[in-house]
Amino acid sequence: MQSRSRRSVLTAVAAGSGLGVAGCLGDNNSVSVLAAGSLAVLIDDHLGEQFESETGISCRGEYYGTNAVMRMVRDDRKYPDVVVSADAELLRDQLYDAHAAWDISFASNAIGIAYAPNTRIGERLKGDEPWYEVVREAEPGTLAISDPDLDPLGYRAIHAFRLAEREHGLDGFAKAITEAAYREPEEPQLLAGVETGNRAAAVVYRNMAADHELPFHSFPEVYDFSNPEYTDRYAEVSYTTDEGYTATGGPIVYNATVLESADSPDAGRKFVRFLANAGDLLRENGFETEQFPRSHGDVPAEVTGR
Incomplete structure (x- = not known):
């Protein structure tokens, strides 16, 4: 109706x-x-x-x-x-x-990590260390993601973690990073914590990093959801929200x-x-x-x- x-x-x-x-x-x-x-x-x-x-x-x-x-x-x-x-x-x-x-x-669009440059995470990302090693060794709450039950950016972050685990052979990576990440319930505020120093980094869309004039570390195309040629690869992962909606990975x-x-x-x-x-x-x-x-x-x- x-x-x-x-x-x-x-x-x-x-x-x-x-x-x-x-x-x-x-x-x-x-x-x-x-x-x-x-x-x-x-x-x-x-x-x-x-x-x-x-x-x-x-x-x-x-x-x-x-x-x-x-x-x-x-x-x-x-x-x-x-x-x-x-x-x-x-x-x-x-x-x-x-x-x-x-x-x-x-x-x-594409997703990746926006970060505060004068932090341990920022320094390591600037030094071209693998992003997954950097975030895996960070303190809990240092990395922020949007709430996946409220926002596609949140479930795309989890999709990316799961695809990265497969791509790089990182046993248990996705579960550990998802549990350690701070979940921001208000997507427009996702980068506020990075700008104020409460968080070192956040998984965001490329344009959001540009909006806030923050450096952006791109994910590879095989899990940044930007390239339709990887549609089948993206679709290998999914996330079910608290309302029961299942979001399958796909191009943004x-x-x-x-x-x-x-x-x-x-x-x-x-x-x-x-x-x-x-x-x-x-x-x-x-x-x-x-x-x-x-x-x-x-x-x-x-x-x-x-």
Whole structure:
């Protein structure tokens, strides 16, 4: 059953209270975006400003781990116009039918380790020691990962640990590192601990390290989830969240949709089209856009430009 829109909920409230809501919602002067935390700097500091400059539509963003974003929409706790996910399959699995019928994939990424250079981990990574030896010998809590039950970046970190264990013959490595890592529940705050000195390093997307001007140690392509040629290798690992969703390893794909309950659907469709065609800006901020954008489902013509 389709979720009730915020407009219908507020209209019902207003009818009972004698207060009107005409002109407050859906005027297309702004678009609300609920997005993966790794997109916060991109949207707030770059893309949102450019979108408003070109369209006159302001962008209001909120950012969480993508799993958390999906829960907020499904549970009617957030009512955005646009949802942007760091895991295309997760959005389709969680939102299609009840909340959305299409999406546009617009970018990829890679994962690795961002680190504070003036730490023992930082010094060893700068010295080109194998990253897995560096983190295996670090104190518990020194390395941070995003919460895998709330965020694809978290379960991708665990996927990477498991693939690295196989790739490098590291018996027991994935379990030990996963248990020793600090789990950050708020993805946008994942690097705050590194910047303040509470953590030495974190497993992040490449663009996040660039956003925070931190050095980035890339994982090999066989487990950085950037190269579609390794799709079968990535799929050898999986993680099941506390809600029972099983995320199988795969290339990182970001996608966006406009909810069927959107208060400003026209503005939402303009934003998704803008995002899909922002290749230069995305690349400048650490994303990969080769082979994008791609459409899925019954995408409106005003989004595709057809």
